[in-house]
Amino acid sequence: MLEITGIHAGYGQMAVLRGIDMRIGPGEIVALLGSNGVGKTTLNNVISGFIVPSAGEVRFDGERLTGRRPREIVAMGIAQVPEGRKVFPNLTVAENLELGAFRRAGARKRQNFDRICAIFPRLSERLEQLAGTLSGGEQQMLAIGRGLMSEPRLLILDEPSLGLSPLLVEEMFALVTRINAEGVAVLLVEQNVMQSLGVAGRAYVLEQGQLVMQGTAAEMLADPKLRQAYLGL
Template sequence: MLEIKDLEVSFGGITALKGISLTVNDGEIVTLIGANGAGKTTTLRTVSGLVKPRAGQVLVDGKDVTRLSAQARVKRGLVQVPEGRRVFPQMSVLENLELGAYLRRDKGVAGDLDQVFTRFPRLADRRKQHAGTLSGGEQQMLAIGRALMSRPRILLLDEPSMGLAPLLVQEIFSIVSEINAGGTTVLLVEQNANMALQVADRGYVLETGRIVLAGTAAELTSTDEVKRAYLGG
C-alpha cells in the first residue's frame, strides 16, 4: 500500500535520510524504531508531504505521490498524527475533530464523529472544552481522533507514547491495535521499541539516516543488536 524508494532528505547541507527504502502492506502495522536524531520523524514528514526529498519516491497503491502536496495526500488517505499532538489549544475538542474532516464532502462525518466519541469517551465528556486544557493523554487521543475524522487508509503515528504515564501508554497502544483491526494500515514511529514491537507486524531500525535492520516484530525482538540498543537486554 505504501512504498518508500531510495529516499534522501537534506537540511542545510546535512543529509538526514540516506537512501532509505521500506514497504507497508495493506492491513499491517509497521514500526520504525531508532534513537533520537535517527531520522524517524523526517521520514514521516516526508511521506506526508511536509518535507520535500532531494531524491527518491513515495508511492501509495503503486502511484507516485512524491510531488503531491500534503493536502492532496490526505485526500488519498495518507494522514499523520504529529509528534507532540499539535492540537489547536484555543479551539474546543469538537472543533479540533471537525477540522479533521475539513476536506470531506460526504454525509458520513456525523457518524464518524459519533464513532470517535464512542472510542474516546473522555473526549465526549469534554467536547466543549478548550483542547489546550486537556491532559497529555487526552490530547493524544484528540490528535488520533482528529486523524480518524479524515478516514485514513494509512495512519502515520509519530511518537504517540511520548510524555505519557505507563498506564496511558498501554491504553494508547491498545487503541492503535483496535484501529488497525478495523482496517486501517499503520506506520508507527516510536522510541518505546518494546511496546512498538508488541503491536507491530514488521519493523525497521533506523540509525543516522539509514535502515540497518528489518524483519518481523518477532525477529527484531530476538535480535541481539535490538535487545542491547532498544530493549534493555
C-alpha cells in the first residue's frame, strides 16, 4: 500500500533522513521505533506532504505522493494524528471531529460522527466542551477520532502514548488493535517498544536518520541488539 524509497529529507541545510526505504501492506500494523529526535516525525511529515524530500519518493497504491499537497494526500486516504495531539483548543469536541471530514468522507460525516462517539464514549459526553479543557487522554482520543472521521485507509499515529498514564496507555494500544481490525492499516510511531511490538506485525528501528533494524515483531523482540539498546536487557 505505502512504498517509501530512498528518502532524504531535512530542514534547510540540516539533513535528517538519509536513504529511508519502508513499506506498509494493506491491513498491516507497522511500528516505527526510535528515540526522540531521530527523524520519526520528519518521516511522517514527508509521507503527509508537509516536507518535500530532497531525494527519493513515496507512493500510495502505486500513485506518487511526493510533491502533492497535504490536502490531496488526505483525500487519497492517509490521515496523520500528530505528536502532541494538536487539537483546536478553542473549538468544541464536536467541531474538532467535524473538521476531520473536511477533505474526505464528508457525505458520511453523520455516520462517522456516531461511530467515533461509540468508540469513545467519553467524547460523546463532552461534545459541547472546548477541546482545550479536556484531559490529555481525552485530547488524544479526540485527535484519533478526528483522524478517523476521514475514513483513512492508512492512519499514522505519532507517539499516541506520550504523556498518558499507564492505564490509558493500555487503552490506547487496545484501540490501535481495534482500529486495525476494521481494516485500517496503521503506522505506529513510538518510543514505547514493548507495547508497540505487542500489537504490530512488523517493525523498523530508526537511528540518526537511518533505518538500522527491521523485521517481524517476534524477530525484533528476540534480537539482542534491540533488547540491549531499548529494553536494557
